Amino acid sequence: MEALAHPRQTERLELLHSFEILDTDREADFDDIAQLASQICGTSISVVNLIDADRQWFKAEVGLGLRETPLSTSICAHVILQDDFVEIPDTLNDPRMKDNPLCQANPGLRFYAGALLKSDDGLPLGTLCVLDHEPRTLTPLQRDTLRVLARQVVAQLEMRKALKGNKLLRQEIDHRVKNSLQSLSSLVGIQQRTAVSDETISALGTIHSRIQAVAQLHEQLYRTDGGPIINLKTYVEQLIQHFAVMAPSRVRLILEAEDCMIPSAQAVAVGTLVNEFVANSFKHAFPDERGGKVFIQITRGSAPNTVRFTCRDTGVGLPPEAEAVQGGLGMLIAQVISAELQSDLQVDTLPSGLSVSLEFAIAASDA
Structure with a gap:
């Protein structure tokens, strides 16, 4: 029946x-x-x-x-x-x-x-x-x-x-935030191009770098549903792809990275430092049509649950008379990022280039 x-x-x-x-x-x-x-x-x-x-x-x-x-x-x-x-x-x-x-x-x-x-x-x-x-x-x-x-x-x-619903909601939020940040980034870029003061131009450039770092983060969150934890290697790869379009033809960008899962807040700090270092390398490290390379390295740190992060170029380095930690607004930003990650900033400037590195502990996620 x-x-x-x-x-x-x-x-x-x-x-x-x-x-x-x-x-x-x-x-x-x-x-x-x-x-x-x-x-x-x-x-x-x-x-x-x-x-x-x-x-x-x-x-x-x-x-x-x-x-x-x-x-x-x-x-x-x-x-x-x-x-x-x-x-x-x-x-x-x-x-x-x-x-x-x-x-x-x-x-x-x-x-x-x-x-x-x-x-x-x-x-x-x-x-x-x-x-x-x-x-x-x-x-x-x-x-x-x-x-x-x-x-x-x-x-x-x-x-x-419920988890699937939360995933879709989070993806929609990340997508909207990314679009909003990209619009804001465009406005900051316009202001930077029309600014007269060097100090204003530098400040707007820093703001632009921070916005770009956050926008790229939300792009990754939207595509992968990474939630509060993301793969730092994948995130930085996206930043590198963004900069590769703007790189001088004579300069190569090279990423050497291990997979590393970290909270998104720490990823934004790292992304801001990448943006700042790469942009300054393009602008100052290779004068007079000089060629060279910019390296971004991500490895496991010396202690458990830590990450070592290094930005290095093969350019002219900082001027000999400049103190490494006072090498302009870029170095000041690097110090701020280092403090945000609760790490010590190591700066090495040589005739063969400039290296900025730090090692930080992976923070516990709030999720």
Whole structure:
């Protein structure tokens, strides 16, 4: 006997599909629940079963060896029309099941107990059920445990859905922030080109670098859903690609980096330093059509959970009479970034170029 459609079938199916769980790979969280249900109830079969329009699909199963079966032979399709919990001690004594080929087979499915997987508004998605080849009954403790485990399945589904919603919201926010920062960056660039005072031009250039660093960060967050933690190597690669377009033809940009996951706030600080150093190298390190290279290096630090970051060029270096730590606004910004990262700034200026490096501890994420 084939089950009737649920009275709220359209709503039910819309809700089921909104979880985007059908036809996904097996996952330990659901497999563990099915395994525990089978062990506690002492049955050879246990299934996390979702009832689709024309099939029942198993997110997890023990003892069955299938991922789906037609709805025409589904016991659970009948159960979702009933109360929260259904137990059938002998399926051949139930008028809904006695002509079911799965129950009539040898050995057939003779025992069934299922707890509904039910949404907050009462719509059934499927069941967590246990089955066996011999008639039997569950104890009160086994029934209660099956109900609790069914609620855990629904909690897992709801959590997955909520996380996906948060991901999409975060991506939209990052996208909008990135676009807004790019617009602001363009305005600052216009102001910088029309400014007269060298001090104003330098200050606007610094602001422009900071905005670009944050904009590139949000670009990465939007593309990768990195959340509060991002790969510093990938982030700096994007910054390098941005600068490569503006690099003098005689100057090469080279990134030597290891994968390193750090909080986005620290990444912005590093990105600002990259922007400032590269821009100043392009402007001052290679006069008179001189060629050269600008290196950005990211490695593990000398202590656990630290990062060593170095910017180096093969240009003319700072003038001999200049104190390294007072080499203009760029060095002042480097000092500020160093303080922000709670690290010591190391500056080396030689005839063969300028090197700025620092080592910082990876901060704990707030997330």
